[in-house]
Protein backbone atom coordinates (compact mmCIF):
# COMPACT_ATOMS: atom_id res chain seq x y z
CA UNK A 243 0.00 0.00 0.00
CA UNK A 244 1.22 3.55 -0.74
CA UNK A 245 2.46 5.33 2.40
CA UNK A 246 3.05 9.00 1.57
CA UNK A 247 4.93 10.60 4.45
CA UNK A 248 5.91 14.21 5.23
CA UNK A 249 9.64 13.60 5.47
CA UNK A 250 11.39 16.96 4.84
CA UNK A 251 10.16 19.91 6.92
CA UNK A 252 9.87 23.44 5.44
CA UNK A 253 13.07 24.80 7.04
CA UNK A 254 14.99 21.68 6.08
CA UNK A 255 14.05 22.14 2.42
CA UNK A 256 14.79 25.87 2.52
CA UNK A 257 18.17 25.23 4.11
CA UNK A 258 19.00 22.45 1.60
CA UNK A 259 18.18 24.53 -1.49
CA UNK A 260 19.78 27.75 -0.17
CA UNK A 261 22.92 25.81 0.69
CA UNK A 262 22.95 24.25 -2.79
CA UNK A 263 22.54 27.66 -4.43
CA UNK A 264 25.20 29.34 -2.28
CA UNK A 265 27.74 26.52 -2.71
CA UNK A 266 27.16 26.59 -6.48
CA UNK A 267 27.63 30.39 -6.53
CA UNK A 268 30.69 30.25 -4.23
CA UNK A 269 32.24 27.59 -6.47
CA UNK A 270 31.57 29.67 -9.60
CA UNK A 271 32.97 32.94 -8.17
CA UNK A 272 35.75 31.08 -6.30
CA UNK A 273 37.07 29.39 -9.42
CA UNK A 274 36.94 32.71 -11.24
CA UNK A 275 39.09 34.17 -8.44
CA UNK A 276 41.34 31.13 -8.84
CA UNK A 277 41.74 32.04 -12.51
CA UNK A 278 39.94 29.04 -13.99
CA UNK A 279 37.68 31.20 -16.20
CA UNK A 280 36.38 34.75 -16.67
CA UNK A 281 32.71 35.68 -16.21
CA UNK A 282 31.97 38.40 -13.60
CA UNK A 283 35.46 39.89 -13.72
CA UNK A 284 38.00 39.36 -10.91
CA UNK A 285 36.97 42.36 -8.72
CA UNK A 286 33.26 41.53 -8.93
CA UNK A 287 33.91 37.84 -8.34
CA UNK A 288 35.76 38.67 -5.09
CA UNK A 289 32.95 40.98 -3.94
CA UNK A 290 30.17 38.48 -4.77
CA UNK A 291 32.17 35.61 -3.24
CA UNK A 292 32.39 37.53 0.04
CA UNK A 293 28.66 38.36 0.12
CA UNK A 294 27.71 34.74 -0.61
CA UNK A 295 30.19 33.55 2.03
CA UNK A 296 28.53 35.72 4.72
CA UNK A 297 25.09 34.51 3.59
CA UNK A 298 26.31 30.91 3.92
CA UNK A 299 27.66 31.60 7.43
CA UNK A 300 24.28 33.05 8.51
CA UNK A 301 22.47 30.03 6.98
CA UNK A 302 24.83 27.65 8.81
CA UNK A 303 24.08 29.37 12.16
CA UNK A 304 20.32 28.92 11.61
CA UNK A 305 20.83 25.31 10.44
CA UNK A 306 22.88 24.44 13.55
CA UNK A 307 20.11 25.88 15.75
CA UNK A 308 17.44 23.94 13.80
CA UNK A 309 19.36 20.63 13.96
CA UNK A 310 19.80 20.84 17.73
CA UNK A 311 16.38 22.23 18.61
CA UNK A 312 14.56 19.54 16.57
CA UNK A 313 16.88 16.64 17.45
CA UNK A 314 17.49 16.12 13.70
CA UNK A 315 21.26 16.06 14.37
CA UNK A 316 20.78 12.41 15.41
CA UNK A 317 20.11 11.52 11.76
CA UNK A 318 23.84 11.96 11.13
CA UNK A 319 25.12 9.64 13.85
CA UNK A 320 27.29 7.14 11.96
CA UNK A 321 26.50 3.41 12.02
CA UNK A 322 28.29 0.33 10.70
CA UNK A 323 24.99 -1.49 10.20
CA UNK A 324 24.28 -2.02 6.47
CA UNK A 325 27.38 0.00 5.52
CA UNK A 326 28.97 -2.74 3.39
CA UNK A 327 25.58 -3.73 1.93
CA UNK A 328 24.97 -0.09 0.94
CA UNK A 329 28.43 0.21 -0.68
CA UNK A 330 27.86 -3.09 -2.56
CA UNK A 331 24.52 -1.78 -3.71
CA UNK A 332 26.08 1.35 -5.24
CA UNK A 333 28.94 -0.64 -6.84
CA UNK A 334 26.98 -3.65 -8.15
CA UNK A 335 23.38 -4.05 -6.98
CA UNK A 336 22.12 -0.83 -8.52
CA UNK A 337 23.06 -2.09 -12.01
CA UNK A 338 21.21 -5.38 -11.43
CA UNK A 339 18.03 -3.71 -10.22
CA UNK A 340 18.60 -5.07 -6.70
CA UNK A 341 16.35 -3.69 -3.92
CA UNK A 342 17.62 -0.78 -1.78
CA UNK A 343 19.37 -2.31 1.25
CA UNK A 344 18.31 0.50 3.62
CA UNK A 345 14.67 1.38 4.17
CA UNK A 346 13.99 5.12 4.53
CA UNK A 347 11.84 6.21 7.48
CA UNK A 348 11.05 9.62 9.02
CA UNK A 349 13.33 8.81 11.97
CA UNK A 350 16.11 7.47 9.74
CA UNK A 351 16.17 9.33 6.43
CA UNK A 352 19.80 8.64 5.56
CA UNK A 353 21.50 5.40 4.58
CA UNK A 354 24.77 4.58 6.43
CA UNK A 355 26.94 5.98 3.61
CA UNK A 356 24.98 9.23 3.50
CA UNK A 357 25.30 9.53 7.29
CA UNK A 358 29.10 9.26 7.01
CA UNK A 359 29.49 11.64 4.07
CA UNK A 360 27.09 14.29 5.38
CA UNK A 361 28.64 14.15 8.86
CA UNK A 362 32.08 14.60 7.25
CA UNK A 363 30.79 17.63 5.37
CA UNK A 364 29.27 19.13 8.50
CA UNK A 365 32.14 18.65 10.91
CA UNK A 366 35.10 18.82 8.54
CA UNK A 367 34.71 20.20 5.02
CA UNK A 368 32.27 23.09 5.70
CA UNK A 369 34.14 24.27 8.86
CA UNK A 370 37.46 24.07 6.95
CA UNK A 371 35.97 26.18 4.13
CA UNK A 372 34.49 28.75 6.54
CA UNK A 373 37.64 29.04 8.68
CA UNK A 374 40.07 29.16 5.75
CA UNK A 375 37.77 31.63 3.96
CA UNK A 376 37.58 33.91 7.02
CA UNK A 377 41.35 33.67 7.46
CA UNK A 378 41.65 34.61 3.78
CA UNK A 379 39.44 37.70 4.37
CA UNK A 380 40.90 38.87 7.66
CA UNK A 381 44.55 38.01 7.19
CA UNK A 382 44.95 39.44 3.77
CA UNK A 383 42.80 42.52 3.78
CA UNK A 384 44.46 44.23 6.79
CA UNK A 385 47.76 43.68 4.97
CA UNK A 386 46.37 45.43 1.90
CA UNK A 387 45.28 48.47 3.91
CA UNK A 388 48.69 48.79 5.45
CA UNK A 389 48.39 46.66 8.57
CA UNK A 390 51.42 44.45 8.02
CA UNK A 391 50.54 42.01 10.80
CA UNK A 392 50.99 38.98 8.58
CA UNK A 393 53.11 38.27 5.60
CA UNK A 394 51.27 37.49 2.35
CA UNK A 395 53.28 34.26 2.14
CA UNK A 396 51.40 32.82 5.10
CA UNK A 397 48.27 32.81 2.94
CA UNK A 398 49.67 30.08 0.68
CA UNK A 399 48.66 27.10 2.84
CA UNK A 400 45.25 28.72 3.49
CA UNK A 401 44.73 29.18 -0.26
CA UNK A 402 45.71 25.55 -0.91
CA UNK A 403 43.39 24.19 1.79
CA UNK A 404 40.51 26.45 0.63
CA UNK A 405 40.99 25.39 -3.00
CA UNK A 406 41.25 21.66 -2.12
CA UNK A 407 38.02 21.99 -0.11
CA UNK A 408 36.41 23.67 -3.13
CA UNK A 409 37.44 20.75 -5.40
CA UNK A 410 36.06 18.32 -2.84
CA UNK A 411 32.73 20.19 -2.66
CA UNK A 412 32.43 20.25 -6.46
CA UNK A 413 33.09 16.46 -6.56
CA UNK A 414 30.49 16.01 -3.82
CA UNK A 415 27.88 18.05 -5.71
CA UNK A 416 28.44 15.98 -8.89
CA UNK A 417 28.08 12.63 -7.07
CA UNK A 418 25.13 14.00 -5.09
CA UNK A 419 23.33 14.88 -8.35
CA UNK A 420 23.92 11.35 -9.69
CA UNK A 421 22.85 9.61 -6.46
CA UNK A 422 19.77 11.82 -6.29
CA UNK A 423 18.47 9.94 -9.35
CA UNK A 424 18.85 6.50 -7.73
CA UNK A 425 15.74 6.60 -5.53
CA UNK A 426 12.63 4.46 -6.10
CA UNK A 427 12.19 6.43 -9.35
CA UNK A 428 14.60 8.88 -11.06
CA UNK A 429 12.74 11.91 -9.67
CA UNK A 430 11.36 10.61 -6.35
CA UNK A 431 14.20 12.04 -4.20
CA UNK A 432 14.09 15.39 -6.01
CA UNK A 433 10.30 15.64 -5.64
CA UNK A 434 10.57 14.81 -1.93
CA UNK A 435 13.11 17.62 -1.35
CA UNK A 436 10.83 20.06 -3.22
CA UNK A 437 7.43 19.11 -1.77
CA UNK A 438 8.51 17.52 1.54
CA UNK A 439 6.41 14.40 0.79
CA UNK A 440 7.69 10.98 -0.23
CA UNK A 441 6.06 7.60 -0.82
CA UNK A 442 8.19 5.45 1.47
CA UNK A 443 6.50 2.22 0.38
CA UNK A 444 6.45 2.84 -3.36
CA UNK A 445 8.37 -0.35 -4.06
CA UNK A 446 6.33 -2.53 -1.70
CA UNK A 447 3.15 -1.21 -3.25
CA UNK A 448 4.05 -2.94 -6.53
CA UNK A 449 4.78 -6.14 -4.62
CA UNK A 450 1.45 -5.83 -2.76
CA UNK A 451 -0.41 -5.43 -6.04
CA UNK A 452 1.28 -8.49 -7.48
CA UNK A 453 0.57 -10.61 -4.40
CA UNK A 454 -3.04 -9.40 -4.29
CA UNK A 455 -3.52 -10.45 -7.89
CA UNK A 456 -1.84 -13.77 -7.14
CA UNK A 457 -4.09 -14.40 -4.13
CA UNK A 458 -7.19 -13.49 -6.12
CA UNK A 459 -6.31 -15.92 -8.93
CA UNK A 460 -5.61 -18.69 -6.38
CA UNK A 461 -9.03 -18.22 -4.75
CA UNK A 462 -10.67 -18.19 -8.20
CA UNK A 463 -8.94 -21.44 -9.15
CA UNK A 464 -9.91 -23.11 -5.86
CA UNK A 465 -13.55 -22.08 -6.24
CA UNK A 466 -13.64 -23.33 -9.81
CA UNK A 467 -12.18 -26.68 -8.69
CA UNK A 468 -14.77 -26.99 -5.93
CA UNK A 469 -17.64 -26.19 -8.34
CA UNK A 470 -16.30 -28.82 -10.77
CA UNK A 471 -16.04 -31.42 -7.96
CA UNK A 472 -19.58 -30.64 -6.78
CA UNK A 473 -21.02 -30.97 -10.30
CA UNK A 474 -19.30 -34.36 -10.69
CA UNK A 475 -20.79 -35.59 -7.39
CA UNK A 476 -24.22 -34.20 -8.30
CA UNK A 477 -24.08 -35.92 -11.72
CA UNK A 478 -23.06 -39.24 -10.13
CA UNK A 479 -25.90 -39.00 -7.60
CA UNK A 480 -28.38 -38.12 -10.31
CA UNK A 481 -27.20 -41.13 -12.36
CA UNK A 482 -27.58 -43.39 -9.31
CA UNK A 483 -31.12 -42.09 -8.68
CA UNK A 484 -32.07 -42.62 -12.33
CA UNK A 485 -30.73 -46.21 -12.22
CA UNK A 486 -32.66 -46.84 -8.99
CA UNK A 487 -35.98 -45.56 -10.46
CA UNK A 488 -35.42 -47.61 -13.61
CA UNK A 489 -34.80 -50.74 -11.52
CA UNK A 490 -37.97 -50.28 -9.39
CA UNK A 491 -40.07 -49.60 -12.49
CA UNK A 492 -38.70 -52.76 -14.14
CA UNK A 493 -39.44 -54.79 -10.96
CA UNK A 494 -43.01 -53.47 -10.90
CA UNK A 495 -43.64 -54.46 -14.49
Ligand code: HEM
Pocket residue numbers: 265266268269271272273275276277288291292295296298299371372374375376378379401402404405407408411412
Ligand atom coordinates in the same frame (compact mmCIF):
# COMPACT_ATOMS: atom_id res chain seq x y z
C1 HEM B 1 31.91 30.90 4.35
C2 HEM B 1 32.62 30.32 3.46
C3 HEM B 1 33.67 30.97 2.57
C4 HEM B 1 34.43 32.10 2.76
C5 HEM B 1 34.42 33.04 3.96
C6 HEM B 1 35.27 32.26 1.59
C7 HEM B 1 36.18 33.29 1.36
C8 HEM B 1 37.06 33.35 0.32
C9 HEM B 1 38.02 34.39 0.09
C10 HEM B 1 38.18 35.62 0.96
C11 HEM B 1 38.71 34.10 -1.01
C12 HEM B 1 39.85 34.92 -1.63
C13 HEM B 1 39.35 36.04 -2.45
C14 HEM B 1 40.52 36.89 -2.89
O1 HEM B 1 41.47 36.35 -3.47
O2 HEM B 1 40.46 38.09 -2.63
C15 HEM B 1 38.21 32.85 -1.51
C16 HEM B 1 38.69 32.21 -2.60
C17 HEM B 1 38.16 31.07 -3.11
N1 HEM B 1 37.03 30.41 -2.64
FE1 HEM B 1 36.03 30.84 -0.98
N2 HEM B 1 35.02 31.24 0.73
C18 HEM B 1 34.02 30.45 1.29
C19 HEM B 1 33.44 29.33 0.76
C20 HEM B 1 33.81 28.80 -0.44
C21 HEM B 1 33.15 27.65 -1.04
C22 HEM B 1 31.97 26.90 -0.42
C23 HEM B 1 33.80 27.39 -2.20
C24 HEM B 1 33.57 26.35 -3.24
C25 HEM B 1 32.61 25.49 -3.27
C26 HEM B 1 34.87 28.37 -2.32
C27 HEM B 1 35.79 28.42 -3.35
C28 HEM B 1 36.82 29.31 -3.44
C29 HEM B 1 37.87 29.24 -4.44
C30 HEM B 1 38.02 28.16 -5.50
C31 HEM B 1 38.72 30.34 -4.23
C32 HEM B 1 39.97 30.67 -4.99
C33 HEM B 1 41.14 30.13 -4.17
C34 HEM B 1 42.50 30.49 -4.72
O3 HEM B 1 42.71 30.44 -5.91
O4 HEM B 1 43.36 30.80 -3.92
N3 HEM B 1 34.83 29.21 -1.24
N4 HEM B 1 37.20 32.42 -0.69
